[in-house]
Amino acid sequence: MTGHPPSGLPLFHQTVQDDWIDYNGHLSEAYYVLIFGFATDALMDAAGLDAAYREGTGCSLYTVEAHVRYLHEVARDSELTVRTTVLGVDGKKLRLLHEMFAGAPSGSPVATEELFTLHVDQVSGRAAALPEASREYFAGLLAPAPPWAGNGIREVQPHR
Template sequence: MTTALPLFRQTVRDEWIDYNGHLSEAYYVLVFGFATDALMAEAGLDDAYRKRSGCSLYTVEAHVRYLDEVARGSELTVRTTVLGADAKKVRFAHEMFTGEPDGAPVATEELFALHVDQGTGRSAPLPQTAQRTLGGLVAPAPDWAGRGIRAV
């Protein structure tokens, strides 16, 4: 049985607005980064864990889709889904919505992360508790996950 992660919420700040009057592309990724931090904390891989163990999740691949413009002051909600986890790797997806997550997302991000020993710079096994937590969160992938950029 899977358990759902709590939704991550963030308000668009004025300084995140670009010259077109909408959320700048870098800030979509920033908000997704905050949602990744929330996932890590949920799995016990928070700052205290990093300081104690010298290990952390490192993003090694990401695919972002910008689907709609986001206005100044919008209330964003990010839903995170763990798509897979094993001893050293985690694959997950974020879906960003304005307001509640009951319509179409304004952006998505799929990520592949490795658990890395920062001292050696090499992958290392996740703690058993984190493996169990992440494994218990695995859910079916959204239909857009696993796709690359199409050639023109």
């Protein structure tokens, strides 16, 4: 397993590519999710759930539920940083939060993604216990959830 930044939070960096820009001149919604997916992969690698682990065990993390919030437009060539926080971990489950920032991870995020994942044995198709070392790694990144985490989509109020 690799170490993590002094802050204790894994960071992922990505530059917005030209073909990720939509007809409005901003990062297309699908690419926010792609970048968050890359950040999840980086977290898995850091926790020992990398490609060699997946190939050797037939186990991987599966996303069961995701909630994305698009908060600010992202321009072409933006340098993005994704900060990941673990909100909960137990034997088979992991709840995590990605926050995407334009530039350094300070100020307000441009987007967030909250994920509920299961560690799955791909042969049996059933949830399986996380390796102890991975659980310990995730537990070391536990942090309190921000007030907005765990909330679903808000109902639209009728226009008056």
